[in-house]
Amino acid sequence: MKTDSTSNNTLIKKFCLGSGLFLLAASVASAPFSGGLTGLIEGWKNILITPCPLITDYFGVGGVAGTFFNAAVCSLSCLLFTHLCHGRTNASFLAAYMLLIAHCFYGMNFINIWPCYIGVIIYYCYKKKDFREHLHIAMFSMAFGPLVSEMLFRYTLGSAYVQGEVHITPAGILLTLAVGLAAGLALPGMLEGALWMHKGYNLYNGGLAFGLVGGLLYAFLYKSLGRQSEGPTAPNFPFYDGIGESNWLFANVFFILLFGGTLLCGWVLNGKSFKGYKKLTEETGHWSNFSEKYGMPLCLINFGVYGFMVLAYMNLIMLLSDGVAFTGPTVGAIFAAMTFAAIGQHPKNTWSIFAGYGALSLFVTIFCSLRGEAVPWTLSTQGYINGVAFATGLAPMAGRYSWKVGIAAGIISASLCTSTAAVHGGFMLFNGGFTAGITALILVPILEHHFPHMKVKGE
Template sequence: MQREFGKKGLNYIFRNDTLIRILMVFPTVLLIFAFIYDSPTYIFSGIHKIVVSPDILLTDYLETGGLGAAFLNASLLTFANILIIYKLKAKINGPIIAALLTITGFSFFGKNIFNVWPIYLGGILYSRYRKTEFKNILIVMMFSTALAPIVTELSFGLHLTPYLRLPIGIVTGILSGFVATPLSANMNKLHDGYNLYNMGFTAGLIGTIFNSLLKSFNINIAQQKILSTEYDATLKLILLFFFLFLIVLGFLGNGRSFNGYERILKRSGRLVTDFTQHDGYSLTFLNMGIMGLLSMLFVIILGGVFNGPVFGSVLTVSGFSAFGKHPKNTIPIMAGVFLAGALKIWDLNATGVIIAGLFGTTLAPIAGKYGFLAGVVAGFLHLSVVMNVGIIHGGINLYNNGFSGGIVASLMFPVLEALKKGE
């Protein structure tokens, strides 16, 4: 880091190599904890279970393979993506941070060291076909791993010989990666940037096509609900360490102050809002840490258990706090989900409701642009939609909340715009 003196006092400039090292902190902690908690034999046995077992929503790798294996899977997958970022000399910005922490989070329920790579290969083939650098579509590819479960399902779930299953699964993953970039660009037009998980909307449509094709051949994907309950305290401790680390890092980098944070709170968060470029890395890290703690508080207030999906959801919210989310535009969404859960048929402490409240903040730009009440309505609608759309894609799309968010945003923003113009 380099020191900089200016009107706002002493601040730090984060160079790309320094940012790479910061991004390596969390996977390093996971790697250390993995081998402290479990023996190598148990860990690698668990990794095998994670790779070959179905990982359709919701599949908690902490329950499937154990804590050590889940931590190692997340650590290796995160390190691998950091290496790709480093080798491609990609600039560390808000979208990269959001994509990386999303991958880390979903490495606890759906993404593993096997099923993401065919999707990347599809992206490489697309970039060569379009004669563009893979670096230009890297972020889209990182988010496209939302479709990773289809690779596992077809590679290990079909009642065929492995010589047929594996190629089918890999080719399907490659095809998913190939079509993801052109589709995601067009999906953004439907919701006009008011759904931060744009790839979730895209992956939901792709997943729907795949699921429909499989059903046409009498291949039915069984949705799952495999959740752990025994690692609550450990997961809370690790998240608390990480978010306090981000707050301290941002606070010190911002001249030992919170000066300027109000600028972030004034932004709507609508795509594309990169806090690292608008407000600097120090304030971005502050926001990520604050949003992480806020997300943890939301889980605790609802009486939820920290398991793989909840852990991953909190990390994802923190990641997107470099790319659109802040307390002012997310609290209304959480309040809307809370209200819906209290009035409707679901238990507030159920994992599905809790992650809907966390991932539902994909609709944060609606609250950021149209106000608190609009955000509450968006959250209220989101819970009903997200609890019912999974059956359409069969759980193939890990970003089910992004799919739901795309539907809600596509319906709400034209209406809100019309009402605004009618004032």
């Protein structure tokens, strides 16, 4: 069934606005636990001036209130710009908006998102194309936020850099502008090329494209020039409690309200029913657009149901294994897992990928125990929390080839997820999508060889 695109786009705008305002409300609600208004402002300032390669916990840099405020300001600013220039808001825009929010908890901030964003707009203007149709690509380009911060605040200073102090050099400004221009020129074309490489089996298409571009930039700026990457900065916010109980409670209440409210809105807009949702979950997710085929009310229902599944998984692994809890990157990972709830993800085609992570964890635990060695990681280790959130981008593979392939994809992705950041030095935030892209490059040729009848006509 074909839905009204105007109605869909209006609902997407309202959902994005509601999400941004909810983040703002969360920053106000958490301010008393983060040093009040003064702590919120000071925390946000720390976030703005701190280099942030993977994985920098913004809760540790600027506190919970400052981090939620950062997410609110960045997301609402992008939405305001889109509104003022009459930009296109569709399911792809919603996906980019969700990723923007996700990474505002560990790597994006109000300063480092704009150079690449503007670079992409300049590219489309140069190509004489309407940039308003491609604002989602400009938002995806913000994945290079950590590289922008690095060039602006630390790269040209070297060993003279002191955390918390700002010394901006003319060379740093020039490098920042150069990174934005380089991203704007390279990324739109790379996105099309990456889509051809994995044939639509990795929903986080930008991850593969940006990972390759990030690898080139990192190799040139650091390896070729003999520079040393300093890595993430240490948490220094006085009210940071890491994996404390207050963050667990606050994060769960926040997401229960968010997913519950979204589910309720979808149910009401769908005629106070779940009619059609079962059919949506029978979609493979391959070249799918749920919002166009089923309408945004059912997508909102999917967002809520799928969101509760992801939240349940996060709480379960925290309960059963030692690692982190609701740090900034963990909260961001939950948002990241929701990115394509209107395009290709739903509980039925993602559960097997989570199971794949669990299967590898069980194997590693048994293997290390038999050898009398310490288990090197658990499902609640930060890298694996963020890895599984992006591994859900392989949902079309599980949906089209079966849950068994989904488990295999999860195992391969989990094996790779903490190694791929070395390619781009941690300066590209879509590392999980990059890992999912590599997983697809490994699996797709094998699957098409053994199941030639499953190949899509025209490929």
